[in-house]
Amino acid sequence: MARIAKRSASSGAGGGVRPAPRRARLLVAALAAAAALLAGCQAEDGDGDGGTSTGQGRSPFTGERAERGPVLAVKIDNSPEARPHTGLESADIVYAEQVEAGLSRLIAVYSATLPDRVGPVRSARESDLELLRTFGEPALAFSGAQSRLLPEIDDAPLFAASPDEVPGAYERDESRMAPHNLYVRPADLLEATPEASRADDIGFRFGPVPEGARGEPATSREVAYPGASFAFTWSAEDERWQVAMDGTPAEGLAPATVVVQEVTVRASDYHDVNGAFTPYTETTGTGEATVLRDGRAYPAEWERDSPRDGTTFTTPDGDPLPFARGQVWVVYTER
Structure with a gap:
């Protein structure tokens, strides 16, 4: 559907009943x-x-007070050379996924707050299209994709805005080595994609956990890919999870909730120049998850019926499992 310009741009009581005294x-x-x-x-x-609801005047992505602005997803490089990231701390949601050679990439989703710039920006993957469908028709900032994948991106229900479509929304940081130096200015990109969907319900719920939920105390959790890792350490002082990537602390990144979501990861039809197949992360279906919040780990079940639907998280007993209000990280791990 949606590339920018298709690559060119009561009544009173009676019967003698005595009325109640005025004071009453x-x-x-x-x-x-x-x-x-x-x-x-x-x-x-x-x-x-x-x-458990987001309510009016609150973000459906974080549960915090916020205007429901247009949705921008940014595909972000997560190689060591790309760090420290810029603007990631302002994202409503951060998704972590596995890519070629067991490395990782991030998708940062913005609506409530737009930083001046975000990056480094890197290329899109096939499974991104399934994931982003949950946001309706969002804007997508990315640096490109394999030539065989570009027609699928053209036909996807989103506003794909790479530097080819919106060159004025991107800039290179000459103090960094390419390709780890491309950044997007969110306000400029959203100005070029005025029809992007606004933030709406994607299945997340926020508030206190239900009575009887069996969470275990947790001070840390690690998720490892073949060539990358994420670690989350609970800070009681900040009431947030501190993030480390590949063993290095990521200053300023501190989500309120971390979801470790077990999914099917299979080979896609695409591969890199070295012949390594691109993993496809299946984000529809059902499975198990662990929700980290308030210094505890809660076993959960997730369900997403189709790409058009949001993802719901429940306790093993089937009760909604709310998140803590604030930034949410969803880390996909192979089941």
Whole structure:
């Protein structure tokens, strides 16, 4: 569908019943008004259903107070040469996935806050198209893709805006070596993609965990790929998970919730110049997950029926499993 310009751009009581004293009527009215006010506040805060909804005035991606702006996804390099990243701390959601040779790449999703620039930006993969469908028709910043994949990106329900389509939204940092030096300016890219979908429900819920949820204390969790690793360490002081990549702490990155989602990872029809096949991460279906929040690890089950749907997370008993409010990392790991 959507490349930029297709590559060119009550009634009163009767019967003699004696009315209640005026003071009692006033008390009842006051109590009713207070209840209505409380209900309104809960609805505004998204806590009217036990804290599991995002509510009006809150981001469906983080559960925090935010305007629901257009959705921008940025494909981000995660090789050691690409670090430290720029603008990643401002993302609503960060997805981590495996790519060729067991290395990792990131997809950062923005809506509530747009940093001045984000990067380094790298190329898209086939499985990105399935994942991003959950956001409707978002804008996608990426540096390119294999030539055989470009027609699929052209036909995908998103606004794909590489430097070829929107050159004015990108810049090179000459202090870094290519190809790890391409950055996007989110405001400029979204100006060029005015029809990008706005943030909406993708299945996440936020608030306190349900009573009876059996979480275990957890101070750290590591996820390893053949050629890369992620580690998350709980900071009780900050009430956030500190991130390390390939054993190196990532300063400034501290999500409130980390989801380790077990998925099927298979070979796609594409490979790199060295003949290594590109992994395809299947983000639809069902499976197990671990939700890290508040210094505890909660076993979970995930479900996503089709690419158009969001992903829901429940306890093994089937109750919704809310996340802590704040940035969410979803790390895909092979089941």
